[in-house]
Amino acid sequence: MAIYTKGGDKGKTSLFDGLRVEKDSIRVETYGTFDELNANISLADKFCKSEKNKKILQTVEYRMFYLQGEIATKDTEKFLKQSQFITDDDTRSLEKIIDDYTQALPPIHSFILPGSSTAGAQLHVCRTICRRAERSFVKLSKSIEFRPELERYVNRLSDFLYIMARSEDYEDLIDDVTEKVIKVYSKIEDGRKDE
Template sequence: MAIYTKGGDKGQTSLYDGLRVDKGSTRVETYGSFDELNANVSLAEKMCVSEKNKEILRRVEYKMFFLQGEIATSDTKKFLQNSKSITDKDTKYLESVIDQYTAELPKVASFILPGTSLAGAQLHVCRTVCRRAERQFVRFSKENKTRPELERYVNRMSDFFYIMARSEDHEAELNELVDEVFKRYKACKEG
């Protein structure tokens, strides 16, 4: 079976509920940006050194499908009847990660470079893609009714990616420090 349908050859696509819309519509641009974000989150998750961070990111990747699905549906009630959705519990989860990591990580008193580790740099890419998707979501929300739960979740995401990037940079820094101590210990022992 072919993966192409030819249904979009004239610049339109079908939403979750079957409605045909232009591929350049605000709705399609918005869920497309969150799809791009999710692909970047998947890449970041593969680069992470922290198993805890990998698990957290996988959870967010999974939730992103519900976010995209709801945006890709003109009839929100129909989507909510047939799928899981983003709730305030999901926003509180992001906030709990942000709060915990903010308390654990060294304080920041100035702007930071976007990533000193590979995973940290990729998570900053996630943060910037997220900010663009959020701006598109705001435009989309002015044209379409959106649930406040979705708005709150989208608003927390870029802060979440920022703190995840800091966490991965910190983990990489600690690993480098441990490696250097071990290297010096080994050199002293052999010398």
């Protein structure tokens, strides 16, 4: 079975509820940017050193499908009847992670470079894509009313990605310091054996 339908050959695409719209519409731009974000979150989770962070990001990846699906539907009620959707529990989950990680990480008092580790750098890429998606979402919200639960979730995502980036950078730093300490200790032990 072919993956192409030819339905979009004239510059239109179908929304979740079957409505045909122009491919360059702000709605398509918005859910398309969140799709780009989700692909980048998937890449980030492959770079993560922390298994806990990988699992957290994978959970968010699934939530992104619900987010995109709702944005890609004109008839919100139809979507809510046929799919899982973002709730305030999802937002509270992000907030708990943000709060817990902020508490656990060393405080910072200035701007930081976007990532000292591969995972951290990729998560900062995610954060910037998320900001772009959020700008499109806000623009779209001027003509289309979305559920407040969806708006709150979108508003927390970039803060979540920022703290995840900091967490991965810290994990990388701890691993680096640990490796250096082990090397120094090994040299000391080797020196003792030679005595």
